[in-house]
Amino acid sequence: MVGVNRYKVLVRRSGRWWAFEAPAVPGAFGQTRRLDQIEDAARDVVAMMLDLPEESIGIDVERSLDALEPIIQDVQEKRKNAELMLLFALLAMVYAVHRLRAEGLSTRDTAELVGVSHQRVSQLEREDPARIEQRIRELELVA
Numbered sequence: 001m002v003g004v005n006r007y008k009v010l011v012r013r014s015g016r017w018w019a020f021e022a023p024a025v026p027g028a029f030g031q032t033r034r035l036d037q038i039e040d041a042a043r044d045v046v047a048m049m050l051d052l053p054e055e056s057i058g059i060d061v062e063r064s065l066d067a068l069e070p071i072i073q074d075v076q077e078k079r080k081n082a083e084l085m086l087l088f089a090l091l092a093m094v095y096a097v098h099r100l101r102a103e104g105l106s107t108r109d110t111a112e113l114v115g116v117s118h119q120r121v122s123q124l125e126r127e128d129p130a131r132i133e134q135r136i137r138e139l140e141l142v143a
Contacts, residue, residue: 006058009042011035013065020061025049035063084139091132097124 007028011020018035020042022028028049032041039059047054065072093114100110101121111118 004056004058005052006060007042007046008060008062009038009046011038011061011063013068022046022059080139080142084136087132087136087139090127091129091136094124094127094129094132097121098129101125 007022007024009020009022011018013019014031017031017033018038019031020029020038022042022045025046026049028042028045030041030045032038038061042059042061043054043057046052046059047057050057093116096114097110100113101107105113107118107121111121114121114124116124
Protein backbone atom coordinates (compact mmCIF):
# COMPACT_ATOMS: atom_id res chain seq x y z
CA MET A 1 0.00 0.00 0.00
CA VAL A 2 1.34 3.40 -0.99
CA GLY A 3 1.40 6.16 1.68
CA VAL A 4 -0.57 9.33 0.96
CA ASN A 5 1.11 12.74 0.97
CA ARG A 6 -1.33 15.66 1.33
CA TYR A 7 -0.97 18.90 -0.60
CA LYS A 8 -2.86 22.14 -0.11
CA VAL A 9 -4.35 23.53 -3.31
CA LEU A 10 -5.42 27.17 -3.48
CA VAL A 11 -8.42 27.83 -5.71
CA ARG A 12 -9.77 31.13 -7.03
CA ARG A 13 -12.15 32.21 -9.74
CA SER A 14 -10.50 33.39 -12.96
CA GLY A 15 -13.09 34.56 -15.46
CA ARG A 16 -15.25 31.56 -16.26
CA TRP A 17 -12.63 29.13 -14.93
CA TRP A 18 -11.43 27.94 -11.54
CA ALA A 19 -7.66 28.40 -11.31
CA PHE A 20 -5.67 26.32 -8.84
CA GLU A 21 -2.11 26.02 -7.63
CA ALA A 22 -0.28 23.82 -5.16
CA PRO A 23 2.18 26.21 -3.47
CA ALA A 24 4.34 23.36 -2.09
CA VAL A 25 4.97 22.04 -5.61
CA PRO A 26 6.66 24.57 -7.93
CA GLY A 27 4.89 24.73 -11.28
CA ALA A 28 1.83 22.80 -10.09
CA PHE A 29 -1.10 24.85 -11.35
CA GLY A 30 -4.04 24.49 -13.69
CA GLN A 31 -7.67 25.31 -14.24
CA THR A 32 -11.04 23.63 -14.52
CA ARG A 33 -14.53 24.72 -15.47
CA ARG A 34 -16.17 23.37 -12.31
CA LEU A 35 -15.21 23.22 -8.65
CA ASP A 36 -15.93 19.51 -8.43
CA GLN A 37 -13.17 18.88 -10.99
CA ILE A 38 -10.45 20.64 -8.96
CA GLU A 39 -9.40 17.75 -6.74
CA ASP A 40 -8.83 15.27 -9.58
CA ALA A 41 -7.11 17.82 -11.82
CA ALA A 42 -4.85 19.01 -8.99
CA ARG A 43 -3.97 15.42 -8.09
CA ASP A 44 -3.02 14.75 -11.71
CA VAL A 45 -0.80 17.85 -11.88
CA VAL A 46 0.92 17.28 -8.52
CA ALA A 47 1.54 13.61 -9.34
CA MET A 48 2.99 14.56 -12.72
CA MET A 49 5.23 17.30 -11.30
CA LEU A 50 6.56 15.02 -8.54
CA ASP A 51 6.61 11.87 -10.68
CA LEU A 52 4.50 9.99 -8.13
CA PRO A 53 1.51 7.69 -8.54
CA GLU A 54 -1.80 9.56 -8.31
CA GLU A 55 -3.05 7.30 -5.52
CA SER A 56 -0.20 8.56 -3.33
CA ILE A 57 -1.45 12.17 -3.55
CA GLY A 58 -4.08 13.68 -1.27
CA ILE A 59 -5.51 17.11 -2.05
CA ASP A 60 -6.84 19.68 0.45
CA VAL A 61 -8.77 22.34 -1.45
CA GLU A 62 -8.77 25.88 -0.06
CA ARG A 63 -11.16 28.24 -1.87
CA SER A 64 -10.80 31.99 -2.07
CA LEU A 65 -13.99 33.66 -3.25
CA ASP A 66 -13.12 37.23 -2.20
CA ALA A 67 -16.33 39.30 -2.30
CA LEU A 68 -18.49 36.18 -2.57
CA GLU A 69 -17.16 34.62 0.65
CA PRO A 70 -19.59 36.49 2.97
CA ILE A 71 -22.52 35.25 0.88
CA ILE A 72 -21.32 31.65 1.10
CA GLN A 73 -20.66 31.97 4.85
CA ASP A 74 -24.15 33.42 5.36
CA VAL A 75 -25.75 30.48 3.53
CA GLN A 76 -23.67 27.96 5.49
CA GLU A 77 -24.62 29.61 8.80
CA LYS A 78 -28.31 29.66 7.91
CA ARG A 79 -28.20 26.00 6.85
CA LYS A 80 -26.50 25.07 10.13
CA ASN A 81 -29.15 27.01 12.09
CA ALA A 82 -31.93 25.32 10.12
CA GLU A 83 -30.44 21.89 10.85
CA LEU A 84 -30.23 22.78 14.54
CA MET A 85 -33.88 23.87 14.58
CA LEU A 86 -34.92 20.62 12.90
CA LEU A 87 -32.98 18.65 15.49
CA PHE A 88 -34.58 20.61 18.35
CA ALA A 89 -38.02 19.92 16.83
CA LEU A 90 -37.16 16.23 16.45
CA LEU A 91 -35.98 16.07 20.05
CA ALA A 92 -39.20 17.71 21.27
CA MET A 93 -41.27 15.20 19.27
CA VAL A 94 -39.27 12.27 20.64
CA TYR A 95 -39.75 13.46 24.22
CA ALA A 96 -43.46 14.08 23.59
CA VAL A 97 -44.00 10.66 22.01
CA HIS A 98 -42.11 8.89 24.81
CA ARG A 99 -44.12 10.75 27.47
CA LEU A 100 -47.51 10.28 25.81
CA ARG A 101 -46.89 6.60 25.19
CA ALA A 102 -45.68 6.19 28.81
CA GLU A 103 -49.01 7.74 29.90
CA GLY A 104 -50.77 4.92 28.06
CA LEU A 105 -51.95 6.77 24.95
CA SER A 106 -52.30 4.67 21.82
CA THR A 107 -50.02 5.14 18.84
CA ARG A 108 -52.88 6.70 16.85
CA ASP A 109 -53.89 9.09 19.65
CA THR A 110 -50.27 10.12 20.09
CA ALA A 111 -50.02 10.70 16.34
CA GLU A 112 -53.11 12.89 16.39
CA LEU A 113 -51.80 14.98 19.28
CA VAL A 114 -48.26 15.39 17.94
CA GLY A 115 -49.39 15.98 14.36
CA VAL A 116 -47.62 13.10 12.64
CA SER A 117 -48.65 9.73 11.23
CA HIS A 118 -48.96 6.69 13.47
CA GLN A 119 -46.06 5.17 11.52
CA ARG A 120 -43.90 8.19 12.42
CA VAL A 121 -44.85 7.75 16.08
CA SER A 122 -43.48 4.21 15.92
CA GLN A 123 -40.23 5.54 14.44
CA LEU A 124 -39.97 8.29 17.06
CA GLU A 125 -40.45 5.73 19.85
CA ARG A 126 -37.27 4.01 18.67
CA GLU A 127 -35.23 7.23 18.52
CA ASP A 128 -32.57 7.67 21.17
CA PRO A 129 -32.78 11.22 22.59
CA ALA A 130 -29.12 11.04 23.64
CA ARG A 131 -28.08 10.54 20.00
CA ILE A 132 -30.04 13.62 18.92
CA GLU A 133 -28.64 15.66 21.81
CA GLN A 134 -25.11 14.61 20.82
CA ARG A 135 -25.69 15.74 17.23
CA ILE A 136 -26.98 19.10 18.52
CA ARG A 137 -23.85 19.54 20.63
CA GLU A 138 -21.66 18.70 17.64
CA LEU A 139 -23.41 21.26 15.44
CA GLU A 140 -23.22 23.92 18.15
CA LEU A 141 -19.44 23.40 18.38
CA VAL A 142 -18.93 24.00 14.66
CA ALA A 143 -17.59 27.51 14.25
